[in-house]
Amino acid sequence: MERTPQQLGKWRKAKGGAGERELKKLIDSYGFTAERTQQFCGKGSDSADVRSNIPGLYIESKRYADDVHNKHTMIHSWLEQAKIDAKGKATPVVFVRSDRQEWFAYLYQNARVWDIVTDSVIVTDTVIVRIRAKDLLDALAKALQCPRCKSVMPERRFICEDCEEELKNGTTSCDSNI
Secondary structure: OOOOHHHHHHHHHHHHHHHHHHHHHHHHOOOOOEEEOHHHHOOOOOOOOEEEOOOOEEEEEEEEOOOOOOHHHHHHHHHHHHHHHHOOOOEEEEEEEEOOOOOEEEEEEEEEEEEOOOOEEEEEEEEEEEEEHHHHHHHHHHHOEOOOOOOEOOOOOOOOHHHHHHHHHOOOOOOOOO
């Protein structure tokens, strides 16, 4: 039995919502905090699908069926839309998962393209990098980890605010690994 357009729309919306919840759990599992935005309620269409405390990222979540033939075109258009929505204030990252597959993150790599004719360098956003979402989140968690207590910091700092406060006060209630 074929689905009606209304049923198909509801199914896609449910699949997208499930994907956002899965991505939230994945981000949370690396020590960050994430939440679905008001966009899922029909409000704030310019907001990212998932908001997190990972500094500088604009996160979009996409789920799609395995049998999609124009996957690369879709990923490019999703990334372009995320770039527009981020308004230059954050790095757009599109987390994508197809049926029964793991999450991948797609983002632009600012690539230098040599123009042989004019011998000039052109900086473009046409190169798209694909990385396993787990690898990206792991690298971010390590880069944003407090070296003293190993907690994830929501911004780049030398040590987390709790450890900094303890050092100022001369207390050591933090479980320091140093």
